[in-house]
Amino acid sequence: MTPPFTVTVLGQDAALAVAEEVTPHDGGRFAVRLTVTARAAGAAGLRVSLRLGRTDDPGWLVPGVFYGENRVTGCRVRYPRFTVADPDPAALESDAWSFRADRCATPAVFGWDAAGGAALVTTEWSPLGQAGVGFAVDDGHPVLRLHFPYREEPVVYDGSPTPRPADVPSYPWEAGETVTIDFDVYVLGPDRHSYSEVLRDVHRRTAARDLDTVPWVSLTEAADLTAWGLYRWHYRDEDAVLLETAAFDRDALGERGDRQAMHVAWLSGVPHAYALLRHGRRVGNRSYVDAACAVLDNITANLTPGGTFWGQWTRENGWNAGWTPNRRRVHARTLGEATVFLQRAVALGAAPALWVTAVRSNLDVACASQDADGALGSGYDVETGAVIDRFGTSGLAWIPALVSAGRVAVAQRAGRYYAQAVREEFLYGAPEDVDLAPTSEDGYLAIMAYVALYEADGDREWLDLACRAADWTLTFRYTYDVDFPPHTLLGHYDFRSRGADQASPANQHLHSYGLICHRELTRLGEHTGDEYYTRSAAETLACFRQFVAREDGDFNAYRGMVTERYFQTACYQPKGMLLTLSHAWCVGVLLLACEESL
Structure with a gap:
């Protein structure tokens, strides 16, 4: 034919x-x-x-x-x-x-x-x-x-x-x-x-490159650099926060170029403090451990009247809802992700009672919010903890935390509810900044959720849904190396884009947030024996061990800094440019994936 x-x-x-x-x-x-x-x-x-x-x-x-x-x-x-x-x-x-x-x-x-x-x-x-x-x-x-x-x-x-x-x-x-x-x-x-x-098929036919030729640094070096970067450029001892951004240009901009804010997860906060804590304990660095614990203490000591985390802290306004237009609404993805990684911090041992209480309080709100169909909330009222809306699939973020806490029946009902969206190939609403757009971040939540459910009870339905979620997520992953003009920064440094993800149809730039589920995507490959998943996870980790500043002055950054945006097309900035801000989450997810791999 x-x-x-x-x-x-x-x-x-x-x-x-x-x-x-x-x-x-x-x-x-x-x-x-x-x-x-x-x-x-x-x-x-x-x-x-x-x-x-x-x-x-x-x-x-x-x-x-x-x-x-x-x-x-x-x-x-x-x-x-x-x-x-x-x-x-x-x-x-x-x-x-x-x-x-x-x-x-x-x-x-x-x-x-x-x-x-x-x-x-x-x-x-x-x-x-x-x-x-x-x-x-x-x-x-x-x-x-x-x-x-x-x-x-x-x-x-x-x-x-x-x-x-x-x-x-x-x-x-x-x-x-x-x-x-x-x-x-x-x-x-x-x-x-x-x-x-x-x-x-495209991935198989274009996968010839040896992954060892892509990264600038080894796993150990990347972990050491990013731990330093998170501690040196993002941690502020006086406020016990990880600032969301730090400007490359410290002389001209300094603190004025840094975003004086910390989300409790997503752009900063718990996941990245957990990565620093894990690294600090592994290498015996007391300064890193103390900084990470201070951030976690600060976040867990400041819950909303409704019993959840706040969305964000800012130096100007203190604790607030985050980037949602409704100032009483906190976002499920931000809350769920914070809860998941706080649980992992607790599991490291010697956790303060404050951390354990915060996990329980957030999960109590999530469980109370579940409706008869199994849907969890997408937005919660800071005063009452009541569900404000259930739009999109951001409620998936709660599922790994529910499983880890032994609230498996609630997680299973939620998993069955969101399964329809996975099968319809349309997940949306995870990031606070693009509202109800489909994004790669929605896929990361789904992978984490369904791998957790499968590992909890061994039901093959969850494994199938995890695979479908991973397949959808990998539609955002670049299967080729973009040809950057040689005069640009990305062209001059020969940036290899295979393994990077498009953030979303609304935010068309490459980002590294896929490292948040590096562990789960790797495990999915192990559970299924499917090299596509393990190879894809390895490619992302290799890709983002590029553009980690190795010394002060490397690509105009300071040692340990990592950018958020790599401009691979004509969106926001000309193709080949690099956003000259270090982001706490970019440093943090790379540190997290390195620690898990090490």
Whole structure:
């Protein structure tokens, strides 16, 4: 069978002759080579289109960039959304989208009709420049697209809520010039989880590099550097906090460039204090242990009247709800993550009663909030502990803590409730800053939750859900090394992006938060015997042992600093730049993963 696709010349100024060669492979893959010759000079590009049958639900997937409709109704953060109901491009809505390839964790586009689906897969670059992917609906038919060179239309998303004009470059052909363009077509069945087999195939076919050649430093060196960085640049003894950010430029900005705030988890707080405590005890560093304990004492001594942790401390306003617009609402993901890692700190031994009490108090609120369907809260009232809303899947964050505390029945009911979202391939609402957007962080919560449930009772349903959650999460993980311009910082240092995650369709930059579940993803690989999971976990840990400042002045940072954002595409900053802030969570999750690996 030869998959049906068409090639269209985009542009008025060049006449192109296109010949195609299609080679079938196992797994429903067809390798396609286009040989393109210009009959005359001119500017033009190519569009490859694959048209599916009629459907009202094409289930779009562009890895790391687009998930179904992508932005649910009511989400207060504006970024690209698919809709056929009077779309407004000024509001970043459209029934057709096209993106440059480096926005994609894998440059691919998936879609389905009632009978089955298909995928088009390319690489970041082609002989015509950077490639692109896209999709559209034509008379009720989903259409998958590749572009050579890329096109970004109907508008460009640059990280702001205000769209920029479309970007539609063309290639300047010389008369008689011939190029070859390669891409893959996958023919899929009706199971929409079949995207995983495609991404696994791409991963297998591009996994040749020895991981030992990627990191700048060993596990031991990375642990030593990040422990120092967390203690030296983020810890403030006078307030017993880990500041969320520390500026690279200490001379010009100093404390004024540091965010005078600490979340109790997520951007700072308990998980990272736990990592410092664990490291300090392992290496016998009393200063690290005392700092970590002071942070944990501070957080656990300041619970809300409702019995949960607060969301955030700021120097200006003290303890508060965090980044949620409702100042009485604390976020379930932040609370659940803090509880999980406080439990792990308690498990190290010699824990103050204050820590144990704080764990119990938070879990009492979580259990009291569970409804008859098993749903846990997404937001809680700081005064009463009552559930404010249950939107999204951030309640997954409670499950590992519930399991660890022996409240397994509550965790199981919650696991069954959130299973529907895992099976529908749409998890959303975990970070405080992007509201109800799907994010890689939602996947990390799901992996941690379902691995914990499986290890608690051995039920294969939990293992299946953990695998599905991991497969979805790995759609955000880059399967290739982005080609950075050599004059940029990331290009000059030869940053290898394979193993990094796109933060979310709303926040299109690479980040390292996937290290938060390094332990669980590795264990999932061990439980299943599936090297895809263990290899993916190892690639992330290798990736982010790059750009750990080895000495003062390394990439303009100070020893032990780690940035949050690596700009791999045209979003927020030009491609190849690096955010010049060290983030407590970036330092902390790398320290955590190193300690677990050591």
